[in-house]
Amino acid sequence: MRSLMKLPENYTGSANFVKCLLLLLKISRLPVEALQESVDNLEQIVDFYSDSSSENLSSTAEPEIVSGEIVETKTRPPLVLS
Numbered sequence: 001m002r003s004l005m006k007l008p009e010n011y012t013g014s015a016n017f018v019k020c021l022l023l024l025l026k027i028s029r030l031p032v033e034a035l036q037e038s039v040d041n042l043e044q045i046v047d048f049y050s051d052s053s054s055e056n057l058s059s060t061a062e063p064e065i066v067s068g069e070i071v072e073t074k075t076r077p078p079l080v081l082s
Contacts, residue, residue, distance in 0.1 A: 027038050 018079070030038060
C-alpha cells in the first residue's frame, strides 16, 4: 500500500507529538500538589525558549580559517593506581 504523504527522513513532528502526549499522561498522574509546580516549571521553560530566539543565539563574528596539523594517534599506556 502506498503512503499518501511521505515525510522527510529528518521529520520529527510525529515524534515530538508523541513526546508531548506522554508528558501530558505523566503530568495527569501527578498528585494535585505537584500539578501547580509542574505548570510553573513548564511556563518557565516556555519563557526561556521564547526569549532566546535563534537570532539571539547566532554568532555575529566573522568566520575565520583555523590552520593545524594532523598528527599520528598515540595509545596512552594503562593507568595504574598504587
